[in-house]
Amino acid sequence: MSRFDVDQAFKDLGNAIIRGDAGTVDATVRQCLETGVSASDIINDGMIPGMDVVGELFRTNQYYVPEVLISARAMKAGMAILRPILAESGVEPVGKVVIGTVRGDLHDIGKNLVAMMLEGAGFDVHDTGIDTHPDEYVQTATANGANIVGMSALLTTTMTNMRNTIEAVEAAGLADQVHCIIGGAPVTQRYADEIGADGYAADAASAVILAKRLLGVLGDTQDLEEAGRSFYLQARDALQVAVREEPGTASHADGLMEAEGLTEQARAAGYNPTHIDRLMAEIEREKAREA
Ligand code: B1M
Numbered sequence: 043m044s045r046f047d048v049d050q051a052f053k054d055l056g057n058a059i060i061r062g063d064a065g066t067v068d069a070t071v072r073q074c075l076e077t078g079v080s081a082s083d084i085i086n087d088g089m090i091p092g093m094d095v096v097g098e099l100f101r102t103n104q105y106y107v108p109e110v111l112i113s114a115r116a117m118k119a120g121m122a123i124l125r126p127i128l129a130e131s132g133v134e135p136v137g138k139v140v141i142g143t144v145r146g147d148l149h150d151i152g153k154n155l156v157a158m159m160l161e162g163a164g165f166d167v168h169d170t171g172i173d174t175h176p177d178e179y180v181q182t183a184t185a186n187g188a189n190i191v192g193m194s195a196l197l198t199t200t201m202t203n204m205r206n207t208i209e210a211v212e213a214a215g216l217a218d219q220v221h222c223i224i225g226g227a228p229v230t231q232r233y234a235d236e237i238g239a240d241g242y243a244a245d246a247a248s249a250v251i252l253a254k255r256l257l258g259v260l261g262d263t264q265d266l267e268e269a270g271r272s273f274y275l276q277a278r279d280a281l282q283v284a285v286r287e288e289p290g291t292a293s294h295a296d297g298l299m300e301a302e303g304l305t306e307q308a309r310a311a312g313y314n315p316t317h318i319d320r321l322m323a324e325i326e327r328e329k330a331r332e333a
Contacts, residue, residue, distance in 0.1 A: 101245060
């Protein structure tokens, strides 16, 4: 296959992931392999760029949960072919993640999205499913040499099990090698600080940035600072646009949601927490005008 055709195949692959076309992903991945393209190039240059677009469409409310899950399924179809090849060729994953919904909690849609986005970003992901006992996180992390334990909770009654899991990770002597990250609708950065989590992410795209930042694989420090600053500036712009809209209108609400999402991305990239908190407070004040 000529270089031009490979580029075209990567574009087709990315587009198939964006529209959730698992059949085309399957066929294109096989075709690339047959013509000698490496598994890691297929993932890094074809599939991950497609999933990045999906993450962005989701973050900006152009895609909703069903579309993301369909894209995630397409991504999985490609990964199913490539995973054994990667294992054989010894390509190192970006990091190893154990992820699950905490004990007592049966919600898994958000957790599955985070798991898929992490896998799409090159992480080796071990999913413990729902209702995960703290000991199961520890056992799975130990068995797989994980460096991230990710917990998801959707209930105020179950989020307390995040603290129990962090304590179990510490009691097992894993605190030095494992970063505990948390997320889910009732969870906040403040709660993460309170229970001693290493990080909080508001959405799946931010979870990927956070995991990469904690493992130091998001490029050099300058890149990271620039990414954080760029998200922050975009968030401020989105807020400025939103405040010009009439409270109670869809454009006002959408603008605020976008500003909030971008601020969380900036937070996940490690941008100045004082600036982040101040901007978040401004967004909250503007939200109060909705009422
Ligand atoms: Co339940 N439920 N539910 N529910 N449910 C909520 C959460 C609730 C807010 C509804 C409400 O009352 N308005 C409420 C919780 C109230 C509270 O505690 N504050 C609630 C309740 C009360 C319950 C039951 C107790 C109801 C009952 O039986 N009386 C019961 C509990 C069962 C249990 O868990 N023990 C229950 C059951 C269920 C269903 C089984 C019917 C179903 C779950 C199906 C499933 O997950 N397979 C369900 C659903 C679907 C919901 C709502 C409607 C949607 C949740 C969802 O999937 N959101 C929810 C109301 C709502 O949120 N509108 C509700 C979409 C998903 C993409 O978002 O999960 O937030 P989310 O994930 C996001 C981020 O939070 C973040 O990234 C994701 C993608 O951007 N994120 C992470 C998530 N995990 C992360 C981890 C990270 C980082 C980021 O790092 C590791």
